Amino acid sequence: MKIILLKDMDTLGRKFDIVNVKPGYGRNYIIPRKLGVIANADNLATREKIVDKIEAELTARLGEFQEMAEKISAAVLKIGAKAGTSGKIFGSVTNVQLSQAIKDQLGLEVDRRDIVLSEEVKNLGTYAAVANLHKQVEAKINFEVIAE
Secondary structure, X not given: OEEEEOOOEOOOEOOOOEXXXXXXXXXXXXXXXXXXXXXXXXXXXXXXXXXXXXXXXXXXXXXXXXXXXXXXXXXEEEXXXXXXXXXXXXXXXXXHHHHHHHHHHHOOOOOHHHEEEOOOEXXXXXXXXXXXXXXXXXXXXXXXXXXX
């Protein structure tokens, strides 16, 4: 059964993606909770109009995304974490904490799902990550994990 997602779902895909699911899962979970609709001809046509409109809007904002990428790439974010005497932190630094640090320190909104960590951050030190702000714009995030 083909479904058009109306909301982001971690296990299936992002908003307006067309996904294949088992019929029972689609009928009994996704559709009643208004997470998606059946991918029939009418719904596909509506989806195309909406996606085209969103892509045009994002293309118009391309310059804004490039400015954000320059600001993010130029800064070194400081993220505090509780650490032991050997420099190993309790837990790890995630993309959620990076998103919050960008918001707090730079005043910019970056969705946590757009941030990709290249490695697990489990020790104090400097690291790098990538933020996919737009299809054509990536920002390198430099951050330093310091002891609280």
